[in-house]
């Protein structure tokens with residue numbers, strides 16, 4: 676369980692985030708959407724122990740985020756893939772486990788790369804991979820770490836729309852299989868609705884939670900559901916909230 680209690684973050688005189696209260700259950704897929712600068716990354720960094728809150732507190736299973744992170748229980752996937760350029764795809768996936776002092780599992784890493792559609796690219800260096808493939812490696816690395824909590828900051832932000840949609844479907848099926856807790860930050864309302872079981876809408880000045888939506892879409896989520904009426908209605912409701920916050 677991730678718990679944010681009255682979390683505020685200020686940078687000198689500037690309040691980036693104020694009064695964020697949010698509880699995230701184990702195994703939940705939560706998306707955070709809002710305009711640029713509303714504090715989404717700051718909240719994610721506070722959850723991951725990369726940003727100390729100025730007020731309030733964050734706990735992960737009762738521990739401070741930095742303790743959870745050092746134990747290898749929190750994995751990150753950023754917009755920029757952050758792979759090591761001199762290591763192969765496979766080595767990039769396995770090395771974080773080494774850093775976290777977890778037992779090596781090369782076969783597990785290989786199988787994960789295969790699941791992510793990277794069969795045959797295990798020995799390729801990042802420079803030889805497309806943007807989408809690099810992000811697949813970064814996601815495989817975070818999952819292979821064995822972390823229960825995955826924090827994702829616009830991981831598909833630099834990808835074309837079709838690759839985004841496909842990776843969205845893949846990340847949902849990985850999540851269903853692995854039952855990780857995922858917190859996923861995005862600018863894109865359709866992406867937030869498609870991926871999340873719960874969508875947290877943030878607004879700015881100062882950054883805060885404006886509303887939370889339970890996303891209920893019938894049937895499995897695949898690229899077909901992007902055209903469904905239920906999906907469009909949920910997207911419209913989130914958009915309305917974002918626009919109203921500007922009035």
Ligand SMILES: Nc1ncnc2c1ncn2[C@@H]1O[C@H](COP(=O)(O)OP(=O)(O)OP(=O)(O)O)[C@@H](O)[C@H]1O
Nearest residue numbers: 686691709710711712713714715716717718862882
């Ligand atoms: N280290 C920092 N020092 C000073 N100000 C910062 C720092 N980090 C973030 N900010 C400010 O805090 C606010 C929130 O930033 P943050 O990156 O969390 O927003 P965001 O919603 O993730 O934006 P984007 O979608 O553009 O990535 C912004 O106004 C930003 O300029």
